[in-house]
Amino acid sequence: MAQNTDGGNPFAEPGELDNPFQDPAVIQHRPSPQYATLDVYNPFETREPPSTYEPPAPAPAPLPPPSAPSQSSRKLSPSEPKNYGSYSTQASAAAATAELLKKQEELNRKAEELDRRERELQHAALGGKATRQNNWPPLPSFCPVQPCFFQDISMEIPQEFQKTVSTMYYLWMCSTLALLLNFLACLASFCVETNNGAGFGLSILWIILFTPCSFVCWYRPMYKAFRSDSSFNFFIFFFIFFAQDVLFVLQAIGIPGWGFSGWISALVVLKTNTAVAVLMLLVALFFTGIAVLGIVMLKRIHSLYRRTGASFQKAQQEFAAGVFSNPAVRTAAANAAAGAAENAFRAP
Template sequence: MAQSRDGGNPFPDSGELDNPFQDPTVIQHRPSQQYATLEVYNPFENREPPPAYTPPTPAPATLPPPSAPAVQSSRKLSPAEPKNYGSYSTQASAAAATAELLKKQEELNRKAEELDRRERELQHVALGGTGTRQNNWPPLPSFCPVQPCFFQDISMEIPQEFQKTVSTMYYLWMCSTVALLLNFLACLARFCVDTSSGSGFGLSLLWLLLFTPCSFVCWYRPMYKAFRSDSSFNFFVFFFIFFVQDVFFVLQAIGIPGWGFSGWVCALVVVKDNTAVAVLMLLVALLFTGIAVLGIVMLKRIHSLYRRTGASFQKAQQEFAAGVFSNPAVRTAAANAAAGAAENAFRAP
């Protein structure tokens, strides 16, 4: 039987157990004036406006001591002022590298041009060799009955390292031709002033008609073929004939009276008779002098190039023998001579 509450019943009544909010731990957390809840909390009630914003006071700048070096402030460079991208050694190395690259580029371009020239030459050979190429020198019009006699293309047939030398010799030949023409006109003018100089006028015409084609065939073409095919035989022919040509250049510049050359001596002699003719002859003498000097210089230069190519007199002899025996006319004549000699030997008693 249950005991009463006052009598020390340890079990509470059923009514107290049915109400969980009567627990002291819950009752002490009920809303009160001391604890604000969400229902009674008003964020806009009794709220003061925030204070106005005041920027912070910057700290005073401290100047460096007088003994410390002042740091140079950065400034904007003007367009005309050069920029410093590094030390002098760095710039020098960059410039040297650039120069080396440019040098290699020039060498590659030169090799490309050489390969292009050889390719064009091989194409010509594939089409039939030199026989299919049309001659283009001298450049004559199509209606002229005389056709060109030679094929000449310095950029295609001559190696690039020798093109400048061959072109200079070609210009030298043209200058000598022009000088002979002016020499003929100067001698003609002198003959008009002094009829006793008819022999000089006749020789000047002979030199013009003789030296113009012979110089091209006898020393320019051997030089051209020597550089084209590295021929020792043509080098020797050129050296021999062009040396004689240089001697004539010197004689033309001197101008011995009666030889048909309007050189310095003849020009000084004519000064007493006619000043205008003397001035013309002096110009021709000056042109002859320049040609003579250039001819001597080019002879020495080509000789130095010849020594670097490895040519020799024995090689020239071999080329000459090979060229003679490869000629069909020479082979036919030699065969006929041998057949005739053998027939005579059998017929002999």
């Protein structure tokens, strides 16, 4: 065997390299500039960091044929304002909502009316055939005088008229309070000036006379008119309450000697005593407010009366039906007819 005189690998095959470091397996593991090792690291050499791995971009999908994008399928960008519908659509939706609210209020009003009637029927069922127990005026049980009327605005008066009836009730209470204050003012005026004795006496008469008469003559007819839609009671109320408004105006004017502490009477007493004059001026102001409120309420009730369909012919029919349904009137008419027939038979 021939020896290798070059100092190569004695076991190398012919044709192989004699340098073992030229082996491809060794060459591919040699340090390269991409791998930083201590042997090849140079602190004075700047290298760019290796780029991150980026997957290959997928092939673009074929574009669909151009067509008009629909409004519902198109996705809006964050900066693009949203379209919630046209103005006409929003207006129709608002109108529909208002209509629903109106119907809901009407249903609530009807429910309250049905509830009121149910309570009224229950009250009548509990009372049987007997009349309701009177509750006005609210007097204590030990008082010898018992209540004369039954009054329950929330139960007897329809829902749309309850506010009007309550206002008239407060007006009557204010007029009674004004008469009481008028009595005190006239008493003070009489104590200061003895010539005002006539006015003081009339103030006592007015508070005794007008307090019950005003309740019976114009408030109760108004109450019954709204309770049963009675044209006859409406006519009674209009006639008497108009006279009451005239009286309110006279009370506010305060003619001396009439027993009213109005403006004229207060200005006359102002020359004598300032404190009494101030009290009378307050009463005059109270009378003025009552007169104005009375005129306003008369106009309002008249407008309600015109909407209820009441008429003078209906009032006449109610009056005739009420008269003939009265047992006393029927008994008197029967007795009169029997007497007339007996006299006719006795006549020669």
